[in-house]
Amino acid sequence: MSKRPPTPRSIAMEAAYPVMGILQPLxxxxxxxxxxxxxxxxxxxxxxxxxxxxxxxLLGEVNEEATAFVVYSALESAGYKMIKNGPYFKQFDLGNxxxxxxxxxxxxxxxxxxxxxxxxxxxxxxxxxRQKYGYMPSNLHVKECRVWDGKTALDTPEEIDIFKIYGLExxxxxxxxx
Numbered sequence: 030m031s032k033r034p035p036t037p038r039s040i041a042m043e044a045a046y047p048v049m050g051i052l053q054p055l056x057x058x059x060x061x062x063x064x065x066x067x068x069x070x071x072x073x074x075x076x077x078x079x080x081x082x083x084x085x086x087l088l089g090e091v092n093e094e095a096t097a098f099v100v101y102s103a104l105e106s107a108g109y110k111m112i113k114n115g116p117y118f119k120q121f122d123l124g125n126x127x128x129x130x131x132x133x134x135x136x137x138x139x140x141x142x143x144x145x146x147x148x149x150x151x152x153x154x155x156x157x158x159r160q161k162y163g164y165m166p167s168n169l170h171v172k173e174c175r176v177w178d179g180k181t182a183l184d185t186p187e188e189i190d191i192f193k194i195y196g197l198e199x200x201x202x203x204x205x206x207x
Contacts, residue, residue, distance in 0.1 A: 139185035
């Protein structure tokens with residue numbers, strides 16, 4: 030979350046739509062997350078999550094650095110200057126508000142979208158075992174944006190899959206603890 034004054038949701042989205050337009054052709058999926066997705070009237074930053082189209086090397090292996098570089102290059106060419114520029118997380122200024130861009134993969138989408146949507150307390154509870162007063166069954170754990178049962182990564186391509194695995198009813202983003 031940014032330390033800047035909160036911005037009305039509509040203004041934040043207006044500032045972010047050009048970014049979404051840049052990302053759409055480069056990604057298999059792009060969505061708003063964070064307080065915009067939770068429909069908060071004011072937001073501290075813009076959070077976007079995306080699954081970039083993968084770049085492969087000559088042997089057909091995924092090149093994560095090249096994949097992230099394509100996204101970075103397109104945003105920088107459009108005039109956005111990176112404050113943070115990692116392979117899975119980028120942060121840049123939209124003028125009146127910061128944008129946090131989370132890059133992920135299809136198998137990590139569900140967990141990543143859940144966590145980046147928040148709220149912070151709700152996300153924390155979703156990755157905390159029930160015996161520690163969270164929502165996650167005690168036999169499971171979350172690591173590297175995957176839900177694991179022992180050494181087996183469970184399929185969570187969508188948020189709703191996590192709720193089903195946990196035995197919980199789906200909670201829409203705007204109803205999550207604010």
